[in-house]
Amino acid sequence: MTKSGHSDGTVGKALEVLDAVAAYGRPVRFKELLADGAYPKATLYRLLQTLTNQNMLSFDAESGYYTLGGRLIRLAHAAWQAGSLGPLARPHIDALSLRLGETVHLAQLDDGQVLYIDKRNATRPIPMYSDAGKIGPGYCTGVGKAMLAFLPDSERTVALAKQSYYRHTEHTLTTPEALEAELAEIRQTGISFDREEHEPQIICVAVPILGQGLRPLGALSVTTTTLRHSLDDLEALAPDLKACATAIARDADPWVSPTESRTVSA
Amino acid sequence: MTKSGHSDGTVGKALEVLDAVAAYGRPVRFKELLADGAYPKATLYRLLQTLTNQNMLSFDAESGYYTLGGRLIRLAHAAWQAGSLGPLARPHIDALSLRLGETVHLAQLDDGQVLYIDKRNATRPIPMYSDAGKIGPGYCTGVGKAMLAFLPDSERTVALAKQSYYRHTEHTLTTPEALEAELAEIRQTGISFDREEHEPQIICVAVPILGQGLRPLGALSVTTTTLRHSLDDLEALAPDLKACATAIARDADPWVSPTESRTVSA
């Protein structure tokens, strides 16, 4: 369906080109991007030049290939540091994964989708970049449902409309109605499960990280497989998860919504 | 330090605003960005709106604060996956750090500066994002000098001109001439040292990762402190490092050659 705004002038177009390059997941030629048909030759050419000048893309003159540029990594570092729960949550997640000995995810909601921010795997730590930045569906993941459940009504409606409802497994919830019903339950228990809804044999418990006014700042989950654990096993972990989420929320909230504090006048 | 493009139209301006937000390292208000004086009110306002629409920034309507947006993290994930040595080098670096038991860095050159791509710390693994994306100086780090040394003459000249030559310690090389002399030596030995040139008591050995035609694709280093090791100790690790660099180069070369962006010279 329609992606985000198509009408944001040159900047929007340039970013679309960036996305296009990113989508290839490998060095790309001018020709290939042109063949995507998004823009006429000269226009695409100039956009690519601009992005290259700006170090958002880099271009190897020898081979004629474009790749994503270094400025992107720099910016993302800043984004992760400042714009996400990542750094704040780290110590809490470390402690949690150490205690539980299971795979822990930290995610945030981005435009109705799940954006993974951090991951801990107790048995063999996997460095961040391999998983941070990955996006997943909102409607069929534990973290996704945990966050969607606590979105304000109007936002939730919008977010639910953006889901694909693709049937990944036989347990996937494939209609907004089914999902909405499940979310209502999650709102009551404060706990969300992934019952093999995304991948067979993969199950998880998740809890939202709630800021002031129950705004969902993110979500935590413990993931495992049906071979090793049951949903009941996971449910037993929920109190730990909730405690961790609360701790993160307490650390994070002052930054995220300094609501009724005085404004400093210069 | 001259920024890149001064005249890349709206896109350049929008990216500058992004950088400005990133530079604050915390949520920012419109007012603050306006006070930076980069753009008039209405212009800044529209740029911010566009970026927010595009998910490059996110704006909390409650508090009136801007932060870096989710699209950035998604893009960066792609950049790291596709545009860097990161994923390819990972198994090699894992093996190396396991064998040596010391802190290992993987870096690439970005516009004359060092961009850290990955890091391994054997005793206590530190998740990636905390360090990937960090930038460091080229002229006074082991990895920086290793890569600068193998740049083609013309590019090296440009890159050397971009260094700040700030005297971080008494050992810092503070002139292009001194640096160029050191680089000549590095070219012969294939090994680069940081002799407390950046921070006191911090030393490292580095080797370049050389692609076809001796093009520097990146660099590897082992870092330690003078309290625990001598430069001679580090030199003894050089063969291991070189072997690792060669292995990475072999994997990487066929399909990646990330270069400096080619800018049109006036």
Place this chain on the structure above:
DNA sequence: TAGATAGTTCCAAATAATGAAACTAGGTTT
């Protein structure tokens, strides 16, 4: 040598960006 293919440059018309100034919405002072 002709004929592709891939990338680059031109230029007049169309479009979007600009920014001073006016305006709105909350809050604060007199």
Place this chain on the structure above:
DNA sequence: AAACCTAGTTTCATTATTTGGAACTATCTA
């Protein structure tokens, strides 16, 4: 309560940039 801030938003005529078809160049191919 009126006057007055401050922070943010909108307007609009002017100006500058973007647009894209087409012509051009450089390379590779038969």
